[in-house]
Amino acid sequence: MPAAAAAAAAAAAGGGGGASLSPSAFIPVCTAACLLVASTSLFFVFTCPWLAVAVCPAVPPCCGILFLFVLANFTMATFMDAGVLPMANEDEDKDDEFRAPLYKNVDMRGVQVRMKWCASCHFYRPPRCSHCSVCDHCVEDFDHHCPWVNNCIGRRNYRYFFQFLLSLTVHMIGVFTFGLIYVLHHMDELWKLHCTVTLVVISISGLFLIPVLGLTGFHLYLVSRGRTTNEQVTGKFQGGVNPFTRGCCNNLEYLVCSPISPKYTARPREKTAIHIQPPFLRPGINRQLPAKVRDNGIQSQDVQNKESSVGAVDLSGVKHQASGPPPLPPKPDHGMLKSHLAAMDEMGHHIKTIIPVSIPTVPQLRPVLEAISRGSSPIPPEQLLKMSEQQVNNKSPNLRSESRESPARVSHLPPLQASAASSSLQLNSLTLSSRSLTLKHSSRHGSKSQLPAMHADGLGSNPPLGIISSSSLLAGHSSSSSSSLTYDNLVNPADPQFLTQRVAPPVGYHPHYMALGTDGTVVQRPAPHTYSPVFMGVSRQSPQPRDPSPSLQGLNSRDASPSFHGFIQREPSPAFQGLMPRDLASQSVASRDIPPPGLTMRDMTSQTLRDSLRDLGPQGLTPQKSAAAAARYDSFSKTLMASIHERREMEERDRMLRLQARSQALYGPDMGIYDIPSRRSLPPDNIRPPGSRGPTPPAYGSREFLMSTGILGYGMRTSPLSSSSTSSLTRGPKTSSSPLQSSSSSSLQSKGRSSSPAYCPPDRQTQPLPSSTSTLPRLSSSSTPSYASYATAKRSSLTYSSEGKDSVTLGALK
Amino acid sequence: MATEFHNLQELRHSASLANKVFVQRDYSEGTTCKFQTKFPSELESRIERTLFEDTVKTLNNYYAEAEKIGGQSYLEGCLACATAYLIFLCMETRYEKVLKKIAKYIQEQNEKVYAPRGLLITDPIERGMRVIEISIYEDRGSSGSSSGSSSVSGSTAR
Numbered sequence: 001m002p003a004a005a006a007a008a009a010a011a012a013a014g015g016g017g018g019a020s021l022s023p024s025a026f027i028p029v030c031t032a033a034c035l036l037v038a039s040t041s042l043f044f045v046f047t048c049p050w051l052a053v054a055v056c057p058a059v060p061p062c063c064g065i066l067f068l069f070v071l072a073n074f075t076m077a078t079f080m081d082a083g084v085l086p087m088a089n090e091d092e093d094k095d096d097e098f099r100a101p102l103y104k105n106v107d108m109r110g111v112q113v114r115m116k117w118c119a120s121c122h123f124y125r126p127p128r129c130s131h132c133s134v135c136d137h138c139v140e141d142f143d144h145h146c147p148w149v150n151n152c153i154g155r156r157n158y159r160y161f162f163q164f165l166l167s168l169t170v171h172m173i174g175v176f177t178f179g180l181i182y183v184l185h186h187m188d189e190l191w192k193l194h195c196t197v198t199l200v201v202i203s204i205s206g207l208f209l210i211p212v213l214g215l216t217g218f219h220l221y222l223v224s225r226g227r228t229t230n231e232q233v234t235g236k237f238q239g240g241v242n243p244f245t246r247g248c249c250n251n252l253e254y255l256v257c258s259p260i261s262p263k264y265t266a267r268p269r270e271k272t273a274i275h276i277q278p279p280f281l282r283p284g285i286n287r288q289l290p291a292k293v294r295d296n297g298i299q300s301q302d303v304q305n306k307e308s309s310v311g312a313v314d315l316s317g318v319k320h321q322a323s324g325p326p327p328l329p330p331k332p333d334h335g336m337l338k339s340h341l342a343a344m345d346e347m348g349h350h351i352k353t354i355i356p357v358s359i360p361t362v363p364q365l366r367p368v369l370e371a372i373s374r375g376s377s378p379i380p381p382e383q384l385l386k387m388s389e390q391q392v393n394n395k396s397p398n399l400r401s402e403s404r405e406s407p408a409r410v411s412h413l414p415p416l417q418a419s420a421a422s423s424s425l426q427l428n429s430l431t432l433s434s435r436s437l438t439l440k441h442s443s444r445h446g447s448k449s450q451l452p453a454m455h456a457d458g459l460g461s462n463p464p465l466g467i468i469s470s471s472s473l474l475a476g477h478s479s480s481s482s483s484s485l486t487y488d489n490l491v492n493p494a495d496p497q498f499l500t501q502r503v504a505p506p507v508g509y510h511p512h513y514m515a516l517g518t519d520g521t522v523v524q525r526p527a528p529h530t531y532s533p534v535f536m537g538v539s540r541q542s543p544q545p546r547d548p549s550p551s552l553q554g555l556n557s558r559d560a561s562p563s564f565h566g567f568i569q570r571e572p573s574p575a576f577q578g579l580m581p582r583d584l585a586s587q588s589v590a591s592r593d594i595p596p597p598g599l600t601m602r603d604m605t606s607q608t609l610r611d612s613l614r615d616l617g618p619q620g621l622t623p624q625k626s627a628a629a630a631a632r633y634d635s636f637s638k639t640l641m642a643s644i645h646e647r648r649e650m651e652e653r654d655r656m657l658r659l660q661a662r663s664q665a666l667y668g669p670d671m672g673i674y675d676i677p678s679r680r681s682l683p684p685d686n687i688r689p690p691g692s693r694g695p696t697p698p699a700y701g702s703r704e705f706l707m708s709t710g711i712l713g714y715g716m717r718t719s720p721l722s723s724s725s726t727s728s729l730t731r732g733p734k735t736s737s738s739p740l741q742s743s744s745s746s747s748l749q750s751k752g753r754s755s756s757p758a759y760c761p762p763d764r765q766t767q768p769l770p771s772s773t774s775t776l777p778r779l780s781s782s783s784t785p786s787y788a789s790y791a792t793a794k795r796s797s798l799t800y801s802s803e804g805k806d807s808v809t810l811g812a813l814k
Numbered sequence: 815m816a817t818e819f820h821n822l823q824e825l826r827h828s829a830s831l832a833n834k835v836f837v838q839r840d841y842s843e844g845t846t847c848k849f850q851t852k853f854p855s856e857l858e859s860r861i862e863r864t865l866f867e868d869t870v871k872t873l874n875n876y877y878a879e880a881e882k883i884g885g886q887s888y889l890e891g892c893l894a895c896a897t898a899y900l901i902f903l904c905m906e907t908r909y910e911k912v913l914k915k916i917a918k919y920i921q922e923q924n925e926k927v928y929a930p931r932g933l934l935i936t937d938p939i940e941r942g943m944r945v946i947e948i949s950i951y952e953d954r955g956s957s958g959s960s961s962g963s964s965s966v967s968g969s970t971a972r
Contacts, residue, residue, distance in 0.1 A: 086941070089947075091834045113841065159891075160899075256891060257883050258881070258887060259881060262907075262913055262939065264942040272921060280860070280930065280953060
């Protein structure tokens with residue numbers, strides 16, 4: 001029995017699908033189906049043969065077709081999806097679930113239609129949608145749930161249902177009529193089988209005709225009015241306007257001719273995976289490409305340079321001061337630096353004035369010099385003299401400005417006073433310039449040690465204070481490209497931002513190198529201001545303490561002073577580094593002030609210094625710590641100074657020789673002439689700080705270069721500084737090395753860029769160090785920017801390295 | 815798929831679903847399938863307004879074409895009726911054909927426009943033609959705080 005089979009199927013299916021699948025739900029449909037089929041079959045068997053003969057032979061086929069139509073529609077009405085709306089995902093109803101108002105109004109053709117929240121399906125029911133409790137789902141254009149077909153009548157199958165009704169009505173009428181005719185014609189044979197059957201058939205059909213007719217009429221009415229049973233029964237549009245009607249004829253047309261709506265559930269899905277891979281485009285943001293730091297350093301990049309601008313301004317000021325060719329400064333050592341710092345404190349005011357210059361020049365280094373002279377006299381007077389001579393020769397103008405400061409400073413350096421009165425000036429300028437470079441570099445990288453290196457180098461910049469200040473400056477504003485023009489160009493050509501930003505002509509940095517008189521053309525600019533920028537840079541860069549590399553690093557990168565550069569590169573004194581940033585930070589505030597002794601010490605390089613200072617640690621620039629650092633430095637001074645001094649002497653000598661040889665070659669084409677190229681071309685320095693971050697290639701041209709060319713009196717500080725600076729410049733090296741190579745443009749660039757590498761996570765520092773220091777020609781001017789950008793990117797990535805979001809590919813989606 | 819390449823030039827991070835935006839239906843012209851072209855605020859920073867509107871308008875056009883009552887739909891109905899709807903076993907309805915076009919269009923839009931922006935459009939048919947679901951993905955590597963409140967779509971007036 002079909003009913004039994006249906007019941008069994010329903011039982012097997014379980015309670016799913018709501019009540020429509022329960023056994024009891026199949027009774028009506030089975031009954032209806034049975035009745036229909038049976039009756040019609042009987043009609044055809046018993047009545048139609050006579051009808052075909054008596055009335056018309058076309059009667060049975062027509063009835064047959066009609067019956068087929070009825071069955072088809074009945075089947076469609078029964079088995080066709082009414083337009084079930086799938087339940088909403090959790091994502092869709094997250095908010096609605098808890099705070100959803102029951103109704104939501106939408107405007108439809110000027111009529112406000114209320115959409116009700118369906119708690120079962122978790123969405124607001126579209127207009128005309130209703131939830132069928134029997135089937136437990138929302139149906140689009142819900143009409144009713146017909147028990148006779150055991151299905152919801154909705155948008156998709158209403159047409160079939162209506163046609164079923166129509167056809168059934170017609171069929172039933174036909175069957176009834178023809179049966180009646182038959183019976184009337186066989187009144188005397190009523191008890192025969194045919195008549196009896198026909199009587200039964202017509203009675204059934206007659207009996208069910210009335211409800212079916214009623215239902216059909218009802219639905220005709222609904223269609224004409226454009227309503228659903230649901231709406232009619234609930235009286236929705238009793239007194240109002242029905243926004244869904246299109247007019248009687250159009251409604252009928254819609255009913256019959258509308259395309260068949262698609263099924264929403266259980267659709268065959270062919271999903272092709274779409275991979276969503278960052279980085280993502282963003283509107284507007286995509287268009288603005290981040291200002292690229294270019295290696296030539298000529299272009300000033302906006303973003304990164306912004307910060308540096310401040311520093312740059314200062315640096316430029318400093319740079320000017322230190323523009324004179326600083327004599328090779330005595331190799332700074334920590335102790336010396338400390339003393340220098342102290343000296344510089346006194347000279348702080350000088351530095352202040354100088355600050356505007358970007359490059360820490362000799363004046364900045366002066367403190368170092370002084371410290372050196374004062375302490376263990378790291379710089380032998382003769383060296384100082386030598387350097388100073390060079391400086392004097394080359395940057396007399398600078399010296400002049402420096403001399404203003406140097407005298408005061410010189411006083412602090414008894415040993416130097418006599419001989420180094422002038423030389424100190426020169427040295428100062430040198431140191432300053434170198435320092436400015438280193439500072440710049442360090443500031444960029446948060447390396448602190450560079451400052452001391454600067455000092456030691458005595459870039460003929462301003463007084464040794466410059467070193468400290470420069471380091472601070474450098475730290476402060478690695479970006480102060482302008483000041484770093486000279487320094488940066490030499491040291492860190494790869495820092496375009498800094499360089500470019502501030503100094504329009506990359507050559508700007510060179511001034512004090514030029515002053516050193518490599519070519520004799522020197523000094524186009526007054527040296528003295530060189531170190532102020534360093535300070536500024538330092539201040540700014542104080543957050544870069546990440547760079548354990550000595551402050552020189554920053555300086556290196558930025559400043560074009562070869563000697564400094566070399567220093568920086570070579571002598572990453574961690575201690576300095578730690579100190580420097582902090583000091584720098586504090587200095588940044590004071591910026592122009594004498595950097596805390598610790599800072600200056602930093603670049604003093606030497607192993608001992610480094611070690612001793614190491615405990616100070618690269619702690620980042622915290623002003624508070626600078627004082628502590630300074631205090632610490634005091635303790636080191638003696639031993640450190642000695643070591644530094646020794647080293648410096650050695651380095652100086654070597655450098656001098658090399659620089660001389662190289663100077664010509666180095667002054668290459670572009671900018672920086674005195675800058676970086678020397679670094680690269682210079683033979684490796686003898687100074688390799690043991691355990692330094694990297695092999696400070698003595699060849700860091702800066703030192704030798706300076707020495708030889710006399711541009712920067714870095715020679716002095718080469719050895720101690722170089723090693724320390726180099727290591728400290730680890731981070732910087734990325735930028736610093738390139739600047740060396742690319743000279744002016746790069747210096748400009750490196751300025752801006754160095755900051756970013758400075759920010760590079762410390763993890764990178766050690767690695768690059770060796771490479772950078774060892775191989776000067778790190779043409780990272782290109783890499784630097786990439787580092788820069790990468791640093792930021794990487795930083796962010798590191799920060800967010802692993803979030804727990806589910807990564808999704810589209811294919812997996814949904 | 816969390817692959818992070820520490821490449822200088824490119825960092826690849828996996829994307830994670832952050833939020834979903836739902837573009838609701840526009841019933842102003844009746845129950846015909848039409849989606850609102852109002853630009854959701856959540857997409858302000860993700861995609862250009864014009865792109866989004868173009869997509870929605872194209873989808874609306876597709877649906878309008880699918881639901882058009884005319885000669886073709888009538889013939890289809892008659893044919894279906896004549897064959898006792900057996901024709902549905904072998905033939906695809908017009909609406910289904912348009913739906914395939916729509917799916918293809920959405921796929922193409924996803925690939926070209928939305929996926930590069932970290933967005934993904936879900937075919938409305940999967941949501942019962944009630945909403946266009948746009949999934950917003952965040953770069954998991956770069957932004958830790960992806961996922962904002964995944965507020966439900968553009969639920970309109972509450």
